Amino acid sequence: MEFFQATVLTQGKKKTHGFYAKDRKDASDIAKIKYSGLLIKVEEATEPIDLKFKRIKTELLQNVKKRKVKPDALIAAIRQMAVMTNAGISIHDSITEVAASTPDENLQYVLDKLADDINAGNALSKAMENFRFELGNLTIAMVKLGEKTGNLDDALNSLAEMLEEIRSNVVKFKKAMAYPRNVMIAMAIAFTVLISYVVPQFKDIFESLNAELPMPTQILLTLEYVFNNYGPYVLAILAISFFTLNYLINNYKHIRFGWHKLLLRTYLIKNIIKYATLNRFTLVFSELVRAGIPIAEALDTAIDMIDNLPLKTKLAQVRISVEKGAMLNDGLRETELFESMITQMVKAGEDGGALDKMMEKVADYYKMRFDAIIDNLSSAIEPIMLLLIAGMVILLALGIFLPMWDMGNAVQGRH
16 A cells, blocks of 8 residues: 555645555545545655654554454444435445444454445445454444345344343353352462461471471461562463463364353353343344344354354354255254253244244243343352352461461470
């Protein structure tokens, strides 16, 4: 991309605008569409130092990490575009206006690129294909739906509502986990302080006993030795292990599959993942069916929204069953993920020609199950927290006081 300057006459005043383009012809086309007023000239110019550094930084970061868009910023941008397109403003002008007003730099970059692609004659959904990670499969699918039906504003409104529903589930989970997380962090800090500063005060006393120390005391002294002599190395190993595991999970599908499978066997977490996934799947599927998308295509899009690979694999079988001519409720039953009541509801919806409305009720049911788990999450985690706290207290108490009692008994024996 080269840097160009366009000189435009607006309200009797000359204004100069800098921008990037592939060549002079592309620069002229962009300037005519992007800037209002009489275009006087477009010429190649020297790229300003600040913009050059900003471009290099953006390109480096783009190569190092994926560009994440804040969900709240994306939802707000989609709502703005829905309002503007409903008011008759072109999609290019809507995107340009939203890009200028959004506080999210990553989203601004994406929207600017979308506007440039639309200028080049591409459809919005086609332009979005280059930003599937940033925007998500659901966004692209709903934009395609709006382009097919000619009701892009309605599609964008529905998209914003679905993204808000998905976002609210994430927020609820984070809020529910805040208290247990903070308690666990406080416990870890307290235990580290005790091991690092309190236990060493008793170390010399214990060693002077010249007796066999009880197991709790040996554990405490071992932990104290490791913390005070190899603490930084332990933290480094833990950090490296975390980032290595994260890298392996993100880059190797079979490892990610195994990790997701392990999560589905973990106490409490398995139900959170299951009901959140089924709620998202049925929510997206019902909305697409309601909009007139064929069942097989709606299943494809809804399945693409699923992150957990074992659940995604099971639900993908539903698509295969439907393609072979089976009823949707039969395919759902074969996955063994849905209760008999749910498959009966889907069957009734298929028989009565009201599948979209019945799937909405199914989505509401799974939302209710998910909310119930989240609302009771703290009380479900409390036994585990109490067990950990009790274990820590018992270890410290026995580790410190058992030798003290032995020493006291020995002193009394001498008298």
